[in-house]
Amino acid sequence: MWSVVVIALNTFRENLRDKILYNLVFFALLLIGASILLADLTIMEHHRMIADMGLAAINLVGVVIAIFVGIGLVGKEIERRTVYTIMARPIRRTQFILGKYLGLVMTLSVNMAVMMAVFLATLWLYRAPVHGALVQAVSLIFVEVLLVTAMALFFSTFSTSTLSASFTIGLFIVGHLTMDLKGIAEKSQSETVKAVTTAAYYIFPNLEMLNVKGQAAVGVGVPYAYQATASLYGLLYTAALLVGACIIFQRRDF
Amino acid sequence: MRVSNGMASIRQWLLVSGLLAGLVASAIGALMAAERMRPPEVRALELAYLPKGEYIKIAVLGYRQIASDLIWLKAVQYLGEIHQTPEGWLWAYHVMDVVTDIDPQFVAVYQAGGTILGVWAQRVQESILLLEKGVRHNPNEWTLPFFLGYDYFYELHDPVAAAKYFRMASAMPGAPAYLPKLAARMTVEAGDPAAALEFLERLHAQTQDERLQEALVRRIKEVLIERDIRFLEEGVRRYHARYKRWPAGLQELVRKGIVTAIPPEPLGGTYVMGSPEGTVKSTAFTGRLQVHRKP
Structure with missing residues (x-):
């Protein structure tokens, strides 16, 4: 257990050394800059637009970091051959994978917390209303980011960085479209199409379940039971991906 | 020793695959539960939160057609889904307006939207707005003024305006031969x-x-x-x-x-x-x- 924490802390430190948190400056500038611009441009719904922008930016920045740092977690160690020095120690491969994952999760938590703070400050600065729904939306975004990180890590245990990135981005896009897959399944006349689309719907992650940005920006929350169930779904899927990543990494030769 | 090792690895394998299967099954269970709990307005008003077409157009970079196809697919599910309320139809109009902002040459949207709003939903004004926009962007598509003619003739009781649109339609390529005669009859024998x-x-x-x-x-x-x-x-x-x-x-x-x-x-x-x-x-x-x- 302790080795997991050590690896996690190391990964976190490595991320900081890679200047990941610099993205926060970019985020803050984008959000505040866009808000100032929008304040001049729009007459109504200015508050809604700031909320939209903020939530979308938090989501985007989180997912981009999750993907592009996530694919490097294992891949970079193998490319630089540093994985040998770790594997030579009494550390299990499972611990290595989990530690790497938790390290990036720590980075992402810090990152999201700062983004949330900047977001709330911007809202406060423009006297936009701050609803509980915004917190709900960001918490679900965080679950989504956890899931995407697990996807990236999973792919990177058996593929190159470039391919892992493409796979993860692909799966991310699919994950946002599966709701429509279900709609097609319900409406389809053909049993085969129905079976295939339904199966695909349950196999691919349904990221839309974690997306309530639209109504959160106008102050409409979702029931807590829904928030909890959707989060549980995201976390279970994440866990399944991590177990999968561990199994594959166990069998891998380098 | 070797036998017990083999047993241990089999046991471990069973344990891990059992864990994986359990996680996947509970994830699917949670997804099904979340589906049921997702408040209906999240689904129905999903389209209501669609930003204006002019913004989406920029955001989707060069992929306008794909973007409008996807939004349209979503809208079609929605149109079939509900026993519509007046607000529902207004949002449906909003979606079709956005889709045709992104891709003004998407003729099927004008055709379907114009007729659904006019014949089915009794939202004649919106139907006319949509079809007129279609005519502006697609001056060679005869069905659009033809459907406009329907709105004026049948819903607004204005055979003179209707005949104007039928004449417009009959001048376009591919228009059926019966149109000019029909236009004439409708004006004279209103x-x-x-x-x-x-x-x-x-x-x-x-x-x-x-x-x-x-x-x-x-x-x-x-x-x-x-x-x-x-x-x-x-x-x-x-x-x-x-x-x-x-x-x-x-x-x-x-x-x-x-x-x-x-x-x-x-x-x-x-x-x-x-x-x-x-x-x-x-x-x-x-x-x-x-x-x-x-x-």
Whole structure:
């Protein structure tokens, strides 16, 4: 257990050394800059637009970091051959994978917390209303980011960085479209199409379940039971991906 | 030693795959539960939060067609899904407006949207706005002014404006040959149900959507009722002229040989004498269509 924490802390430190948190400056500038611009441009719904922008930016920045740092977690160690020095120690491969994952999760938590703070400050600065729904939306975004990180890590245990990135981005896009897959399944006349689309719907992650940005920006929350169930779904899927990543990494030769 | 090692690895393998299967199964379970719990407004109003087309157009970079296809796919699910409320239709219009902002050459959206809003949803103004936008961006697509003609003729009772659009449509490539004649008839004989019937049948043949066709069949039957009622009222008037009193029932017209038979009522009701005296009404359809009456 302790080795997991050590690896996690190391990964976190490595991320900081890679200047990941610099993205926060970019985020803050984008959000505040866009808000100032929008304040001049729009007459109504200015508050809604700031909320939209903020939530979308938090989501985007989180997912981009999750993907592009996530694919490097294992891949970079193998490319630089540093994985040998770790594997030579009494550390299990499972611990290595989990530690790497938790390290990036720590980075992402810090990152999201700062983004949330900047977001709330911007809202406060423009006297936009701050609803509980915004917190709900960001918490679900965080679950989504956890899931995407697990996807990236999973792919990177058996593929190159470039391919892992493409796979993860692909799966991310699919994950946002599966709701429509279900709609097609319900409406389809053909049993085969129905079976295939339904199966695909349950196999691919349904990221839309974690997306309530639209109504959160106008102050409409979702029931807590829904928030909890959707989060549980995201976390279970994440866990399944991590177990999968561990199994594959166990069998891998380098 | 080797045997027990083998046993251990099998046990571990079973444990891990059991764990994986358990996680996947509970994830699917949680997804199903979340689906049920997702508040309906999240689904129905998903489209309501769609930003304006001018923003989306920039955001989707070069992939405008794909973006508009995807939004349209979503909207189609939605249109089929609900027993629409007035707000629902307004949002449906909003979506179609956005889709055609992103891709103004998406003719199918104007066609489907224009007819659904006009025939089915009774949102004539929105239907007209959408179709006019379509005509602006697609000056060679004859179906768009044709459907506009429907809105003016049937929903707004303005045969003159309707005829203008039919003439516009008939000048476009691919327009059917019957259009100019139809336009002329509708202008001259504005009060004639026969012209309306012909038009509605043409429109019916032009539509592919089953529910729209159903709505049009209903319209056609209403026009048939109007035609029958006029025919019977004419008979009643002749009866009155001959016997100086109103008939007790419509069957009396047949008995006295004024009409040969009472036509069957297409909606399944019957024709009876109405009040004030001298009028005829249907038991199944109480309204009278305004558009086909001479002013």
